Amino acid sequence: MTNPAITKQEINFRLKSASEYGQASFAGIVSLALALVFLLNSYSAAEGAFRPTVLAFSIGYFVFAGLQLAVWALIRSNLIRKGEITTATRSLGYVLLLSLLTANIFIAAVAFQLIKRKKTAAYTLAVYTLMTTILVFAVSALNLFKPYVSDTFLIGMVLLLLSAAVQFIALLLVAKFANGTLLPSWMWLVALLLIVTAVSGNLFALFLGLLLIGKLRDKGYTTGSKLNDIVDRLSRSSTSMLGLLFILFLLTVSVTSYLTFDYGMAIDNNYSAIFQPPSLEYPLGTDNFGRDLFSRIVFGARISLVVGLLSTLIPVLIGGALGAISGYYGRQTDNIIMRALDILYSIPGILLAIAIIAAFGASTTNLIIALSVGAIPTYARTMRANVMLVSTLEYVQAARAFGSGDMKILFKHIVPNSLAPMIVKSTLTIGTAVISTSSLSFLGLGVEPHIPEWGNILKLGSAYLETHSYTAIYPGLAIIGLVLSFNFLGDGLRDALDPKLD
Numbered sequence: 001m002t003n004p005a006i007t008k009q010e011i012n013f014r015l016k017s018a019s020e021y022g023q024a025s026f027a028g029i030v031s032l033a034l035a036l037v038f039l040l041n042s043y044s045a046a047e048g049a050f051r052p053t054v055l056a057f058s059i060g061y062f063v064f065a066g067l068q069l070a071v072w073a074l075i076r077s078n079l080i081r082k083g084e085i086t087t088a089t090r091s092l093g094y095v096l097l098l099s100l101l102t103a104n105i106f107i108a109a110v111a112f113q114l115i116k117r118k119k120t121a122a123y124t125l126a127v128y129t130l131m132t133t134i135l136v137f138a139v140s141a142l143n144l145f146k147p148y149v150s151d152t153f154l155i156g157m158v159l160l161l162l163s164a165a166v167q168f169i170a171l172l173l174v175a176k177f178a179n180g181t182l183l184p185s186w187m188w189l190v191a192l193l194l195i196v197t198a199v200s201g202n203l204f205a206l207f208l209g210l211l212l213i214g215k216l217r218d219k220g221y222t223t224g225s226k227l228n229d230i231v232d233r234l235s236r237s238s239t240s241m242l243g244l245l246f247i248l249f250l251l252t253v254s255v256t257s258y259l260t261f262d263y264g265m266a267i268d269n270n271y272s273a274i275f276q277p278p279s280l281e282y283p284l285g286t287d288n289f290g291r292d293l294f295s296r297i298v299f300g301a302r303i304s305l306v307v308g309l310l311s312t313l314i315p316v317l318i319g320g321a322l323g324a325i326s327g328y329y330g331r332q333t334d335n336i337i338m339r340a341l342d343i344l345y346s347i348p349g350i351l352l353a354i355a356i357i358a359a360f361g362a363s364t365t366n367l368i369i370a371l372s373v374g375a376i377p378t379y380a381r382t383m384r385a386n387v388m389l390v391s392t393l394e395y396v397q398a399a400r401a402f403g404s405g406d407m408k409i410l411f412k413h414i415v416p417n418s419l420a421p422m423i424v425k426s427t428l429t430i431g432t433a434v435i436s437t438s439s440l441s442f443l444g445l446g447v448e449p450h451i452p453e454w455g456n457i458l459k460l461g462s463a464y465l466e467t468h469s470y471t472a473i474y475p476g477l478a479i480i481g482l483v484l485s486f487n488f489l490g491d492g493l494r495d496a497l498d499p500k501l502d
Contacts, residue, residue, distance in 0.1 A: 006080070014079045020114055021079060023238040024072035027106040028065055034104075035061035044277060053280055060102035067096060068107050071114070090114050103138055105131055105245065109238065116175060121231035122211050126171040128245055129194070129204035133164045136200070136252045140260040142294070145280040149262060156259030163197040167205060170194055174208075183215050191216070201255035203248050207231070233496035240492025243485035250482065254302040266295040266452045275468050284474045287460055293471065296452040297478050303453040304482060307364065308433040311371035312426050319376040320415075320422060323383030328391060328410050338384070341377040349374030350436065357445045367446050371436055375429065382425055386418035420497040428490035431483035438479050454479050 015021050038058035042050050074089045093114035099107040112127040113119060137160045143149050150156070170190050177183055191212035198206035211227055234240055270290030278285045284293040326337040344352075353370035360366045390396065391414060399409050440446035441455025442462075449456055454475045461472030 011080055014083055015076065018075070018079055018085065019236055019238075020085060020110070021072070021075050023110045023113060024068060024075055026238050027110045028068040028072050030106050031061055031065035031068055031099075031104055035065050041278075051279070054278070057102060061104060064096070064099040064102060064104055064107050067092075068099075068110065071096065071110075075114075085114075085117075090117065100131075100134060103135065105135060106242065109242065109245075119235070120174075121228045121235065122174045122208060122215070123171075124235040124241075125204055125208040125211060125231060126167070126174045128241065128248075129202060129208055130164065130167045130171050132202050132204055132245060132249050132252055133160060133167055133197075133200070135249050136160060136202075136256055137164060139253055139298075140256065142280075142283050143260060143262075146262075146265065146292070147281070150260060152259040153262075156256055159259070160200070160256065163200055163202070163205075166190075166193050166197055170208065174212075183212065185216070187212055188216055199255075201248070201252035203251065230493075230496045234492045237488075237492045237495070239488045243488030243492070246481060246485040247489065250301045251305060253298060254305060257298050257302075261295055261298055263295075263299065265292040266299045267291065267450070275464075275471075278470060285468070285470050287457075287471050288464065291452075293457070293474060296457055297454065297475055299452045300454045300457055300475070301478070301482075303364065303447055303451065304434050304437060304479075307368055307371070307437045307447075308430045308482075308486075310368045311375070311433045311437070312430045314368070314372040315375035315379050316422060316426050318372075319379030320383045322376070323380035323385075324387050324410060324415050324418070326380065327384035327387030328406070328414065330388075334384075337380070341380050344373070345377035347374070350439070353436065353440060354443075354445055357440065362445055362448060364447050364451075367437065367440060370440075371433055375433075378429075379422065379425070382421060383418060386421055387414055390414045390417050424490055424494045424497060427486055427493055431486035431490075434479065434482055434486070 035058055038054055038061055042054035042058050044051055071089065071092050074092070075085055078085045078089055093111040096107050096111035096114070099111065108131060109127070112131075113124075116123055137157070140153075140157060140160065143153060170193075173187065173190060177187070191209040194205045194209035194212070198209065207227065211231070214227065234244075268291065270286070273282070273286050273290040274288060276282045276286040276290075282292050282294065284297065287293055287296070322337050322341065326334045349371075352374045353367075356370035356373065357366050360369075387410075396409060396413055399413050404413075437446055437453075438455030438458065441453050442459045444459075446455055447453040457475040458472055458479070461468075461470075461475060464471050
């Protein structure tokens with residue numbers, strides 16, 4: 001029975017203020033949905049039987065989804081009756097950690113957060129650092145079922161294991177010491193080792209290493225760093241953190257695939273394995289040339305990430321510089337720059353990209369240039385508006401009064417304080433760049449046809465939607481997942497970088 005003295009408003013406040021409550025419900029619902037998807041895909045109509053591996057995953061997801069929803073109900077009951085989550089309920093997080101055996105990152109993320117009563121930014125980063133490496137190791141280990149593996153497969157797997165060991169030790173140490181004001185001096189070594197493991201592409205490890213170094217250098221003289229505040233705010237949104245996890249997972253598996261994946265499986269024709277259904281040997285099946293779809297999607301992630309990031313970074317730099325100069329100097333300078341950019345802005349971005357590629361040919365480099373040029377005016381306008389706002393603030397006027405030069409005022413005082421909206425906007429528009437890349441490749445105007453890129457893979461698979469739908473579904477899901485992840489991350493960063501929020 002609910003205590004009648006507690007009002008409905010107070011109950012809602014308790015539930016909303018506990019991040020574990022929202023994360024637990026989200027993880028339970030998503031896990032249940034994935035269990036149903038696995039169950040539907042476990043039955044092969046052609047064979048008239050269930051696929052044992054997929055069915056096992058479905059059962060595992062159903063079990064942990066049920067446990068997660070039960071824990072969610074306990075969390076709700078604890079918050080309503082006692083105003084906090086009890087130690088007994090938190091201890092169930094150790095049981096939920098077993099969900100890592102089924103690669104269920106949603107429940108695993110909740111389990112790590114549930115175990116720790118007082119969570120710091122360092123602890124959150126340590127959790128996601130280890131989870132990323134575990135996921136990459138699990139995905140890479142699927143290559144063991146293939147007919148052959150890369151010559152450097154063993155080296156890559158050993159390096160991933162060493163990275164996981166370092167990150168697991170770091171997680172234990174952070175859980176023990178990060179709540180204190182001062183860290184032991186030997187944590188410098190842990191921080192440096194974490195930064196070394198970030199070479200794999202796991203940027204969570206880099207952020208954690210930098211955060212620990214910042215704490216060690218501060219020696220308790222400050223309450224926290226900007227990175228600490230951003231991670232703390234970002235971690236309040238489970239969708240944003242899971243989006244970042246998926247992005248950095250793809251980045252890490254793209255980097256480590258140079259060692260753990262064989263490129264021949266993605267490009268070499270194998271006519272004896274044409275249209276093989278998903279199995280342990282071919283986790284996502286094969287295409288009309290007998291090429292492993294799993295390997296092609298992994299290698300295609302490189303192209304999508306590189307093109308998406310570069311085609312966003314270039315207009316951010318060029319458009320940001322033009323917008324900063326235009327907004328700061330105004331008058332004639334502003335009029336010349338912005339009118340020129342208005343002409344460029346009047347041309348639809350996708351048509352401009354098609355025109356550039358048609359003129360210079362289809363290649364990865366031309367694709368990046370084509371997507372970058374059309375995005376410059378948007379970033380220039382955003383930076384111009386930010387600069388015009390910041391230029392009126394008191395500390396800028398004080399810098400002018402002390403005789404600082406225009407370039408020093410602009411790039412030391414104004415631009416750094418105008419970057420937050422640009423970062424959020426760029427994160428949200430990377431998803432658009434990924435869609436544009438795949439769309440142009442689908443039309444034959446993007447990446448060269450022989451290169452495994454998600455748009456190219458989707459184009460080939462679309463011809464077999466009725467007979468072998470998985471050849472189009474899996475690359476389509478990869479595109480959707482990456483775009484959604486960037487959108488979720490952008491929404492989270494918008495809140496994390498908002499100075500008006502506590």
